[in-house]
Amino acid sequence: MNKTKIKILLIDDEEDDYFLTRDWFSEFQVAGCELEWVDSYLLAREVIAQNQHDIYLVDYRLGAYNGLELLREAIHNGCTCPFILLTGQGDREIDIEAMKAGAVDYLEKSQLTAPLLERSIRYAIERKQTEQKIRQQAALLDVATDAIFVGNLEEHILFWNKAAEHLYGWSQEEAQTKKIRHLFPEKSIFQFSEVLKIIIKNQSWEGELYQITKNGQEIIVESRWTLVPAFNDKPQSILVVNTDITQKKQLEQQFLRAQRLESIGTLASGIAHDLNNVLAPILMTAQLLEAQIKDERSQRLIPILINNAKRGANLVKQVLSFARGLDSDDCGGLSKPTLIQLKHLLIEIQQIVKETFPKSIEIITQISQNLWTVYGDATQLHQVLMNLYVNARDAMPKGGILKISAENLLVDENYAQIHMDAQVRPYVVITVTDTGIGMKPTIIDRIFEPFFTTKEFGLGTGLGLSTVLGIIKSHGGFINVYSEEKKGSKFKVYLPAQDTTEIIKEPEILLTQGNGELILVVDDETAICDITKTSLEKYNYRVITADNGIEAIALYVEFKNEISLVLIDIIMPSMDGLTTIRTLKKINPNVKIIGISGLPSSDKISAVYNLGVKAFLCKPYTTNQLLQTIHTVIS
DSSP states (O other): OOSSOEEEEEEOSOHHHHHHHHHHHHHOOSSSEEEEEEOSHHHHHHHHHTTOOSEEEEESEETTEEHHHHHHHHHHTTOOSOEEEEEOTTOHHHHHHHHHHTOSEEEEGGGOOHHHHHHHHHHHHHHHHHHHHHHHHHHHHHHSOOEEEEEETTOBEEEEOHHHHHHHOOOHHHHTTSBGGGGSOGGGHHHHHHHHHHHHHHSEEEEEEEEEOTTSOEEEEEEEEEEEEOGGGOEEEEEEEEEEOHHHHHHHHHHHHHHHHHHHHHHHHHHHHHHHHHHHHHHHHHHHHHHHOOSHHHHHHHHHHHHHHHHHHHHHHHHHHHHHOOOTTTTTTTTOOEEEOHHHHHHHHHHHHHHHSOTTEEEEEEEOTTOOEEEEOHHHHHHHHHHHHHHHHHTOTTOEEEEEEEEEEEOOHHHHHHSTTOOSSEEEEEEEEEOSOOOOHHHHTTTTSTTOOOSOTTSOOSOHHHHHHHHHHHTTOEEEEEEETTTEEEEEEEEEEESOOOOOOOOOOOOOOOOSOEEEEEOSOHHHHHHHHHHHHHTTOEEEEESSHHHHHHHHHHTTTTEEEEEEESOOSSSOHHHHHHHHHHHOTTOOEEEEESSOOHHHHHHHHHTTOOEEEESSOOHHHHHHHHHHHHO
């Protein structure tokens, strides 16, 4: 790739689309991108053949031809540069065909924005760099000296070259005391038997094999086997040429893992938006019922509903944080770090576990009386503990003992030297112990890898412990694991403590009353409009609602002199929130607006604030958050 400039070619027969794309490019800088344009299929084919560009943006409709044909032809002719296909709205089948044909991404023109185009180009650049790295690694492996050895039909090794010594670790003398099957790990012995059958039948074989070195390390080799005839054309020995492709495979796995993470991020974003729209009316309805229903049982149950709706919203945010790397402050403060009494969190989870885990599992809890506080995110720590508890439960299918303990630990210099992740300071240590099936040492080394799981297909994603580790590290802590097969496992979580035993209580906050102000609520979710209207009217506001941007603008024009504030969803069909806000600002530059979204991102929040919006709320928000924000903006 050109080190100074990244040359991007737009292939589109619409001049207006070129001007729009050029303007978007002026809004962002991607490592010195330079945009060029051609307006026909035939001209594009000639330009691509010159190999002068790094990325191609291709419109699907190109007169009598289409961009998919151009993509297939370019790849067939050896083009390795990334293609991004631009399609019309709803062309799902075309999008799928584009990805099958080799496009790195597809973008719908109707939804296209400058930030979305920037992200797609950045991804294409990263993907090209990754593919180049893999090719470079493969090239290095191709020129390396291959491991060559010869064995007889009784599997004894007769010859062993220096490269084989280097790859496997056995000297020639040691190798000649072994059999070929000793190069295979126990789980891959069947591979060796199959290869032996094929070589005797077909005289040759080639493919990939999992093998093992002298020190027990697993490697992957590209292997070529040939029968070497002696006199009378009778096969007498087997010539094996092996190329170590372990690093190449690891790079490919990293690349595929990055693709999978991106897919999870896209899926999580869509699910998060829908879930937050479901949780918002649940949370606000529960809060209304809490104020209206006075019987003892409801007063006990409704707070559980409210707390778990909030926790559900925060868990959605944690999924987004893991999958997309969002800033923890993106969501308008629903999940900010505070001083936490872990005792209360542990007791709460203990009640859930006792009610939901099998009765065959005995639960023992030991919590120190004067447990120190920790500074962190209660939702994230709840997620950590539930992951560890559920894993312990799954490790005891026939029952056993689950023990949870929490204690203070003052780490000194000696302890810190033994545990490289520890610092000289106070910690709270939470220990989760089970008497389950335990783990092999080789498994323990991998349990925190993303997508690694020992559970059956469909029973685990392999993301649980990876998420646990990420959360603990983000809190400045660390985790140790001890396990023995058939005896059980112990997870010890170390969280930096605040050197205090003071119990922190949240201050009582009086809900702010309105003074009859008229508020316009704009949201395409009818349930959210209804419950927001009901909640605000309860606190002395007047409310009118609109379910799209066009209706909102019409209502604002009609009641412009009465409306004190507009509460508007950022993601809506027909006319999105940002466009609606721009239009409202043209009607009245001083209009007061609060942006809301069930799928917040740094880009969207920045765009909202850049338009002069003074506040932003993340769905689902509490009634108190809504009232406080409205009071602040109106005042």
